[in-house]
Amino acid sequence: MTDPLHTELLDLAMEAARRAGALLRDGRPADLAVAATKSSPIDVVTEMDIAAEKLITGLISEHRPDDGFLGEEGASSEGTSGIRWVIDPLDGTVNYLYGLPTWAVSIAAEQDGEAVVGVVEIPMRGETYHAVRGGGAWGSGAPEGERALSCRTAAPLEQALVSTGFNYVTEVRAHQADVAQRLIPLLRDIRRSGSAAVDLCDVAAGRLDGYYERGLHPWDLAAGDLIAREAGALTGGRPGERPARDLAVAASPGVFEPLQRLLDDFGAWHD
Numbered sequence: 001m002t003d004p005l006h007t008e009l010l011d012l013a014m015e016a017a018r019r020a021g022a023l024l025r026d027g028r029p030a031d032l033a034v035a036a037t038k039s040s041p042i043d044v045v046t047e048m049d050i051a052a053e054k055l056i057t058g059l060i061s062e063h064r065p066d067d068g069f070l071g072e073e074g075a076s077s078e079g080t081s082g083i084r085w086v087i088d089p090l091d092g093t094v095n096y097l098y099g100l101p102t103w104a105v106s107i108a109a110e111q112d113g114e115a116v117v118g119v120v121e122i123p124m125r126g127e128t129y130h131a132v133r134g135g136g137a138w139g140s141g142a143p144e145g146e147r148a149l150s151c152r153t154a155a156p157l158e159q160a161l162v163s164t165g166f167n168y169v170t171e172v173r174a175h176q177a178d179v180a181q182r183l184i185p186l187l188r189d190i191r192r193s194g195s196a197a198v199d200l201c202d203v204a205a206g207r208l209d210g211y212y213e214r215g216l217h218p219w220d221l222a223a224g225d226l227i228a229r230e231a232g233a234l235t236g237g238r239p240g241e242r243p244a245r246d247l248a249v250a251a252s253p254g255v256f257e258p259l260q261r262l263l264d265d266f267g268a269w270h271d
Contacts, residue, residue, distance in 0.1 A: 012064070016056045052090055104114075120198070131226050134230075167197060176214060196224060211250045237250070247263060
């Protein structure tokens with residue numbers, strides 16, 4: 001039986017993600033411009049990132065004023081309820097800035113430091129993914145409609161389709177390119193979508209065999225990692241560690257260990 005609290009958190013996350021997704025999809029100005037930069041001049045924030053985070057935190061605070069927040073665009077509060085919301089209001093900002101469709105709203109609820117609810121809304125696909133800890137992972141929308149999610153069955157690493165992402169700091173990105181160059185002859189192929197949340201959901205939905213990236217933040221990972229795990233995927237960082245900024249890996253069980261081992265051998269976690 002689902003915990004009533006988790007059901008409440010899921011319903012609230014679904015509504016917040018739906019509203020933020022609609023705002024971003026329908027409210028994107030024709031003259032959208034960069035509002036700020038983060039780690040480098042090409043790591044951008046738009047006015048819509050900021051507006052979406054305000055919408056999400058405002059809605060959640062109306063219903064649960066004692067909860068805490070950790071948001072990419074600055075929302076940060078401890079709260080007193082034991083619940084913290086981890087929010088990426090627009091994962092894939094550069095895609096969004098250029099008018100590319102691969103971007104998402106990612107919302108997770110943590111209870112005592114562990115993700116218990118995750119929602120990823122992908123408006124331009126018309127898809128929503130969600131999970132409650134221990135309750136499986138689910139997707140809705142085009143093209144498959146409402147369905148339980150299950151990662152792909154085990155495949156040999158050489159037949160695995162794997163996605164990754166690249167950092168906006170030039171030196172880090174150059175190292176990531178070197179790792180990808182070494183890895184790609186050992187796989188079916190590599191993809192790069194520009195959104196960690198979308199990639200993690202694609203692992204959950206069986207559209208990818210695996211995904212890895214260096215340099216992710218908690219808001220990039222929290223919802224998608226839970227969804228992937230609830231769909232049967234394995235997730236981690238370096239061998240024996242949880243996903244972290246050094247390295248995050250998600251893959252079907254047959255692909256996860258050899259992929260993780262190669263990434264560690266290739267030094268994917270450092271310069």
